[in-house]
Amino acid sequence: MSGDYQPSPHQTAQQTATNVTSPASAPGPALPLDSTGTDDGAMPASPAYTEPEPKVEDPQRVTQRSPDTRSKRMSIMRIGNRPGPGDVEAMEEQERRESAQKPVRAAAAGEEVSTSQSSALPRMTAAYMSRAGKEPGYGKTNQDTCFAHVTYGPADAQSVFGVFDGHGPQGHESSGEAKEALPRILLEELASQGTAEKALKATFPRVHTLTSDKVNCEFSGTTAVVVHVKGSALTCGWVGDSRAVVGREGPDGNTQCIALSADHKPDQSQELHRIQSNNGRVDRLVDQEGRQVGPYRVWLRYAWIPGLAMSRSLGDTLAHRVGVSCDPDISKHELTEKDRFLILASDGVWEFISNEEAVGMVSKASSPEEAAEQLVTAAHERWAAEEDGVVDDITVVVVNFNRSSSSVEAVAAVDAA
Secondary structure (H helix, E strand, O other): OEEEEEEOOOOOOOOOOOOOOOOOOOOOOOOOOOOOOOOOOOOOOOOOOOOOOOHHHHHHHHHHHHOHHHHHHHHHHHHHHHOOOOHHHHHHHHHHHHHHHHHHHHHHHOOOOOHHHHHHOEEEEEEEEEEEEEEOOEEOOEEEEEEEEEEEEEHEEEEEEEEEEOOOOHHHHHHHHHHHHHHHHHHHHHHOOHHHHHHHHHHHHHHHHHHHHHOOOOEEEEEEEEEEEEOOEEEEEEEEEEEEEEEEEEEOOOEEEEEEOOOOOOOOOOHHHHHOOOOEEEEEEEEOOOOOEEEEEEEEEOOEEEEEEEEEEEEEEHHHOOOOOOOEEEOOOEEOOOEEEEEEEEEHOOOOOOOHHHHHHHHHOOHHHHHHHHHHHHHHHHHHHHOOOEEOOOEEEEEEEEEEOOOOOOOOOOOOO
């Protein structure tokens, strides 16, 4: 991330591009889909995967997937044991009892319960794109990374998406470690904490500690924005200035923007108080003529280090000694049939593109792949024009909610140009 530390170290050049898929049929959580490229700037390409509709295997499964299951369920039972006289009436009565009891039983089993089709888990198609920035005269490593698990957790009944924006000399390692660790740790915390909010709050400090132990994070770290979806419940946790927004169909036909996150900046009153209470200092840089330049940054009280331009992050061990925090803020959102898509992105997008403009661009795209590519391209062009050729790393994940289908599948990626 350009400008998050001052001075910013220069890295080896690398253009990142990906095109990998994640079959939902794999056991356990899907393998991470990340934007970390190879030395030549691209990962092997493979076609997007779409899960076939599951075959009917047992009565309970039919009951959960179909709004009218009686005839289907009876036909299945007849395969193994054809009902005799009076059995049909008994089965119908059993079906009515189980239907009435299902919300209680499902809740006890940890399932997401819905009394209307609008709050069922939507079919999701996800795409991501990550493009390395550039600094004229220097090579640069892409310090961004991301994952997109459209099927996640026990029985693939959840989804989780994340974007990480590294900074500092080891920023690419910091973001990479966090990306690898977070889905695994979150799964453990979901099993023990009971709610996504509690699980995310417990996960971020663990990822911070693990990343700091594995990487030299004295002057390096990463942002993180993570969105967990189960049923109609969407929960977002974040540190730093990567963002997540939802696009919702408005009453006038236009797409409305719902912000799920807000940047953590050191000059915000709550953040400033915490930093100053921990002997930190928040100030802007001063140029040779005595003018303040750039964003507010976090410094030691009596030294112009480390110069972090955010108040929460993973890693950044020196900054954490003076009040920078790894505790995430949490927001919750109830998905409805009006919600069309989700965007997660690093600040390479948000520096010159507002939440509302990004939502407008994605709403006009014909697919999440097209949306991701358009956002990355637009952000790259604006950086180049506004900053004399300097461009930050740019990463976008776009998730479409398709309410016309009841299953969850399909992940694709877009090659960076």
